[in-house]
């Protein structure tokens with residue numbers, strides 16, 4: 001039998017997002033709808049009941065086409081506050097600009113920088129100055145070195161609470177939404193002391209494929225998963241085709257709690 005060195009968890013810089021730890025002894029499961037919708041508080045309660053560790057809480061959405069739903073924006077702040085208060089879970093929300101981060105104020109525990117903004121250096125520096133944890137997605141055409149270099153823009157401003165997130169890259173393949181680069185987990189964990197998590201949802205593009213990619217990520221040593229999940233995936237306002245149901249999420253909860 002081929003002997004593969006088992007990925008070691010718990011030897012990373014541990015990044016605390018609210019009461020959750022990324023880079024600790026077990027992988028963290030961040031789950032939630034693609035975008036916050038009017039039913040978000042109920043969604044959040046359902047995800048918490050299943051066992052999510054932290055919640056996706058995007059109210060500003062970077063959509064490829066301007067006609068697509070752009071997120072609820074600041075109108076959704078009361079939903080974030082209520083979801084955080086009632087679930088007790090940390091909220092991670094995508095920001096497209098420093099102004100977005102300021103507008104979110106203390107309503108969120110961590111920021112997400114999306115693939116399209118990985119090299120928005122002024123944004124990265126601003127988040128470095130703010131000092132809250134940042135989930136930095138890999139740009140879909142960025143090399144691993146460019147991704148790690150982008151993380152340095154946050155760190156050089158004194159904020160080491162950065163989590164790298166592989167979400168698939170653009171290749172010649174068109175069956176999947178993106179090509180999940182599993183090797184990036186292994187390589188980025190070797191190059192940096194930062195925790196590395198995987199978003200299998202934006203890689204797969206279809207909910208049927210998400211569990212297999214998630215398991216592959218965990219097997220490669222990912223420090224967590226960022227997954228789109230929705231109590232009624234078909235009704236989701238964005239990316240419903242790749243949102244997993246609560247039943248499937250329950251399987252990932254079990255997987256992230258297995259001793260490794």
Ligand code: PEP
Pocket residue numbers: 034058062094113114115116137167199202
């Ligand atoms: C997201 O996670 O909501 C998102 C927009 O993903 P990405 O930046 O990876 O496309």
Ligand code: MN
Pocket residue numbers: 034035202228238239
């Ligand atoms: Mn999405």
